[in-house]
Amino acid sequence: LIYAPSCSTVTRRRPIYLGGSHHRWSETSRTISTWHLHYQENRKRHIRSETSKPGLHKTAVIAIKKWKEEGHVVRKYELNRIVRELRKLKRYKHALEVCEWMTLQQDIKLLEGDYAVHLDLIAKIRGINSAEKFFEDLPSKMKGQPTCTALLHIYVQHKDFSKAESLMKRMSECGFLKCPLPFNHMMSLYISNGQFDRVLETLHELKKNTSPDIVTYNLWLTACNSQGDITSAEKIFLELKKTRLNPDWVTFSLLTSIYIKNSRFEDALLSVKEMEKQVFKKTRVAFSSLISLYTGLGRLEDVNRVWKKMKSSFRKLNDAEYNCMISSLIKLNELEEAEDIYTEWESVSVTGDSRLPNLILAAYINKNKIKMAEMFFEKRVAGKGIVPSYTTWELFTYGYIHEKQMDKVLECFKKAIGSVKKWEPDLKIIREVYRLLEEYGNVKGAEEVLVTLRNAGFVSTELYNLVLKVYFKAGKMPLIVGERMKKDGVLMNDETRQLIKVTSTMCVSEVPSYL
Structure with a gap:
């Protein structure tokens, strides 16, 4: 619900078309497959340049340069349209190249909206520091x-509260808060951090400066949805209906979600039906979103109906x-x-996205059908x-923890940690692994996991306590x-000392070779 600033000052004529339904974007390819640009007012004149086929390194700028070298005029509004299309395709690097090329053309007069788009793209490609430097170097006007x-949008995306709030204050002093967009950005920031009181404060300031738009109301409903506050949500919706604004599908989606959370299923059904009227x-x-909401209502027939409608509406569905x-x-x-839908996905997708088979694996494992999960993995994953x-x-x-297959637990846990460059410690799974190790008194396994976790950059007092419980x-x-804890930079607590004390009278264990 955070919207990037758009180049509102640019003429919205549409003489050039980039891409098309027959040139869809492949999510697995990091390249643009085909460029098609043509004038609508004269379809005989067009730019056509294939870029970034396997082995090639052409860019959007090369296509534009070639068109210009052929004696054609490259108009600013056409370039702005190209940038918009590239952003839709998430080809930010190519879009940035076009923006940078535009700044070098003496015959192209850039406006604030153009620089706003340029700034947003720099942040996406080069980071927040480069974006700030670009902003600082802009002419004052x-x-x-x-x-x-x-720039505020960038701070919000990076959740930099201090800089975002400071910039909002400066914008207020300069009289730049005459539209709801900056306030919407701040509301989104506070919602993401669960600061719902600040959401209301920001909304109050918005109403003092300007009028809310539909995004404002949807953000307000999002805050209610996060808290399950159905009373406030209904008041907000009534307020919205008194304005000249029209609720959109997002509005009804949020209302439906709130009704479902509060078990008001009849109201939820009415709301989702209103939402569906606005889905094109x-x-x-x-x-x-419709499929998810109908799922929450337990309406399989509607889920299948919307799925069928999706398949008839779009040539190819994505992952x-x-x-x-x-x-x-x-x-x-x-x-x-x-599984039937998964089979269909296998036949049409080439992404190899592991999130899809993980859904089926999770379903089997949650039903304690580990053998079925193994068969599915061997045949349809590996x-x-x-x-x-x-x-x-x-x-x-x-x-395998549920099946108490200790060897496979250790094998898969090690593979899990080894599958990522930087492992974020998950105490839940660590505790579950050690709970099983403790149940069997598996000292060797406890030490092996400790070594694995240490190599992944995680040791803690609790971890050593879990190991000591296995010894006990x-x-x-x-x-x-x-000595080992001192070497790892880990401090003992009362539980550690107690565990060492009660195990000190037990038989001496062998020192593992890897210590």
Whole structure:
């Protein structure tokens, strides 16, 4: 619900078309497959340049330069349209190249809106520091509402509260808070951090300076949804209906979600039906939201109906849409049907996205069907060349913990940690692994996991305490624990000292060779 600043000052004529339904974007390719640019007022004149085929390194700028070298005039509004299309395709690097090329053309007069887009792209490609430097170097007359709002958006995206709030204060002093967009950015920031009191404060300031737009109301409802506050949500919706604004599909989606959370299923059904009236091809993401909401209402027939409508509306569905449908069917306890959709996904997708098979694996493992999960993995994950992710191995770790297959628990847990460059410690799975190790008094396994975790950059007092509990259950005395903790920079607590004390009278364990 955070919207990037748009170049509102640029003429919105549409004489050039970039891309098209027959040139869809492949999510697995990091390149633009084909460029098509043509004048609508004269379809015989066009630019056509294939870029970034495998082995090639052409860019959007090369296509534009070639067109200009052929004697054609490159107009600013056409370039702005190209930038917009590239941003839609998330080809930010190419879009930035076009913006930078525009700044070098003496015959192109850039406005604040153009620099706002440029600033946003720099942040996406080169980071926040480069964006700040670009903003600082702008002429004073270009540091107006559009570029300041773009910089604010960047701070919000990076959750830099201090800089965002400081910039809002400066924008207020300069009289730049005459539209709801900056306030919407700040509301989004506070919602993301659970600061709902600040959301209301920001909304109050917004109403003193300007009028809310539909995004404002949707953000307000988002805050209510996060808290399950149905009373406030209904008041907000009534206020919205008194304005000249029209509720959109997002509005009804949020209302439906709030009703479901509060078990008001009849109201939720009425709301989702209103939402569906506003779902068209141009609001593609709304289809997945519809499926999720009908799933929350337990309406399998409607889920299948919307899925069928999606398939008839779009030539090809993406991984996220298949993910939504498969997970919805699993939630509705329709695993066989979910597998059918997965089979369909296998036949049309080349991404090898492990998140899709992980859904099926999780369904089997949650039903304690570990053998089925193993067969599925061997045949349709490893057998199809899909690279298992951290989640894949984590699922199997939990599955084998339930089955008490200690060797496989240790194997999969190590593979999980080894599958990521930087492992973020997950205390839940660590505790579960050590709970099973303690149950069997598996000292060797406890030490192996400790070494694995240490190599992944994680040691703690609690971790050593978990190891000591395994020794206690095994009736063995651990050696050189104090020295090892000191070497790891870990302090003892009362529990550590107590565990060392009670195990000190037990039989001496062997010192593992890897210590």
